[in-house]
Amino acid sequence: MDSYEQNRSPTPPIDMLSEEFSEETQDSLNPPVIDLYGVLNVSKEATEEQIKEAYKRLCRTFHPDKHVDPENKRAAETKFQVIQRAYEVLTDPTKRTIYDMFGEEGLNTSWEVGTRLKTPQELREEFEKQAKLKKEHEMENLVKSKGDFQLSIDATQLFDPYDSVSSRRKNISSPSSIFENIEVTQLFLKHSFETQLKPQAQAFIVGQTIIRNGVGGGNIVGSIRHTFSPHFWAEVGSSVVQPRITTAKANYSFGSDGFFTVSAQSQTISSPPILSFTAGRRLGENTSGYLSYKTGAWALGPWGQNDSYSRRERSSAAIGINSSMEKSGYGLEIQTGLANSYISANYNRKLFDIYQIRAVTTLSTSSGLTAILLGERKVAENTKLAIAIELGIPGGITFRCRLSRLGQRITIPIHVSSEYNFKIALWGTLLPVITIVAVEQTILRPRRKKKAAEKLAILRERHAEFISTRKREAEEAIRLLQPSVERKVEAEMTKDNGLIILEAWYGNFAHIKEASTENQYGDVFDVKIPIQALVFESQLIIPGGYSKVNFLYVR
Structure with missing residues (x-):
């Protein structure tokens, strides 16, 4: 497992008040789509009878025939069209299933789902299948490729503590002399892409090359994966040139609670393949554990006894546990083997919703003690930048920079010291942190706030007409509700436990308690x-799924 790879935890929703102005935030400021369940004031689990009853209640108030005044009649016609539309969709099982899954966009799409006599579950399965095929067709137009470029640099001569100060100054007296003191020790290139052969079959091609100290090699590996069922898939692959390596792998999942994976790798027919077994299971809501075993080279009678090359592969067994939560996660792995044994622990956490930090500590019989501290930040919509420092005893100190964008990754490890040096480790940790914080506070943060304010102003100006129309419609609806609400209040007053709303405000929570009918703040409204009007039988009914916290004040 790559110690620099991060456990991906679910990204929390972006706060509307955050200084980060993402596409999600911009979409939330766009004109909202009408919620048909909200129109009828029913929950998404409402039965057909409940929907019909809600429709009848609204008809008593908003049906055009209930109004004589021309202005009220016109306003009622507009409202009743929306109510009628919601009723027609939600009382039709097919349309309701489409709306639940795909919203208004799904209702405007032509679906070929066969006979209308299918059950809602069968319809849902058909829609999911067609949506998946549609998505796969769209993805065929994209390049499904991944690239990995790694350039390893040895800069230990620049930071050699045994060099004299005068000698060091002489060596770096000019910019060109700096490059004379560094050396490229390794170049690694890897590129892969996949393609869909059939709905259940995929092909993968991976090409890689490595050059180390002037000597290098490479290979191309192709594999085909077939999915036999939602729980089982298998793949086979082989390299194109020497050394010829053949691989096979199969995975079976036990629902969402566990899995079992077996893989085989063979480089020659003169010995049995090297086998690996991994089994994992969910241990809790956010925690899972796994066991793995690798046979290494082994012999079956005379088969494999004389294969000296394969016998360099040694057996090992490992046990691990992983936990992934909304903003943090951790992992622990212990391996014991003939060639290498180690214990490794890692912890990652999201800070301020834009930074990801990760700490890894490994104690190994082959490489000693290693500690890694990594920080990652999203610098653009599809781009992330990560900086890490690796401290090893006796491995020394290595800095790593990694840039990731759309499946392409560039990594530059810089080895600055061949042994542990406290000063280099201290300043190598503090300087990047100080630099990042300074740039963030003095340049990036003010710039983001300025851009967010500009975009908000543009969006408000763009949607000014829409907001004005919705405000007029709300005022018309309140005017239509006024007579029926007055009758409802009179009926509630005659009851022993009648419910009468004395005050109700919607808007900015900080201003709600100070609101007045003049609406001096402009973001608080009397509702x-x-x-x-939502009170029925002395109960206030507001279906679930709608925000009522920090925005609605009722007494």
């Missing part, structure tokens, strides 16, 4: 009449 007493609409809330009272």
Whole structure:
């Protein structure tokens, strides 16, 4: 396992008040799509009878025939069209299933789902299948490729503590002399892409090359994977040139609670393949554990006894545990083997929703003690930058920079010291942190706030007409509700436990308690009449799925 790879935890939703102005934030400021369940004031689990009853209640208030005044009649016609649309969709099982899964966009799409006599579950399966095929067709137009470029640099001569100060100054007296003191020790290139052969078959091609100290080699590996069922898939592959390596792998998952994987690798027919077994299981809501075993080289009677090359592969066994939560995660792995035994622990955490830090510590019989501290930040929509420092005893100190974008990754490890040096480790950790914080606070953060304010102003200006229209429609709806609400209040007053809304405000929570009918803040609105209209049988009914916390104040 690459110690620099991070456990991916679910990204939390972006706060509307955050200084980060992402596409999600911009979309949330766009005109909202009408919620058909909200129109009828029913939950998404409402039965057909509940939907019909809600429709009848709204008809008593918003049906155009209930109004004589021309202005009220016109406003009622507009509202009733939306109510009628919601009723027609939600009482039709096919349309309701499409709306639940794909929203309004799905209702405007032509679906070929066969006979209309299918059950809702069968319809859902058909829609999911067609949506998957549609998505796969769209993805065929994209290049499914991944690239990895790694350039290893040895810069230990620049930081050699045994060099005299005068000699060191002489060596770096000019910019050109700096490059004379560094050396490229390794160049690694890897590129892969995949293609869909059939709905259940995929092909993978991986090409890689490595050059180390002037000597290098490379190979191309191709493999085909077939998915037999949602729980089982298998693949086979082989390299194209020498050394010829053949691989096979199969995976079976036990639902979402466990899996079992077996793989085989063979470089020659003169010995049995090297086998690996891994089994994992969910231990808790966010925790899983696994066991793995690798046979190494082995013999079956005379088969494999004389294969000296393969016998360099040694057996090992490992046990591990991983936990992934919303903003943090950890892992622990212990391996024991004939060639190498180690214990490794890692911890990662998301800070301020934009930074990801990761710490890894490994104690190994082959490489000693190693500690890694990595920080990663999203610098653009599809680009991430990571910086890490690796401290090893006796491995020395290595800095790593990694840039990732759309499946392409560039990594530059810089080996600055062949042994542990406290000063280099201290300044190598503090300087990047100080630099990042300084740039973040003085340049990036003010720039993001300025861009966010500019985009907000543009969006508000762009949607000014829409907001004005929605405000007028809300005022018309309140005017239509006024007579029925007055009758409802009179009926509630005659009851022993009647419910009458004295005050109801919607908007910025900080201003709600200071709000007045003049709406001096511009972001707080009196919603007493609409809330009272939701009272039935002395109960206020607001279906789930709608935000009522920090934005709605009722008493």
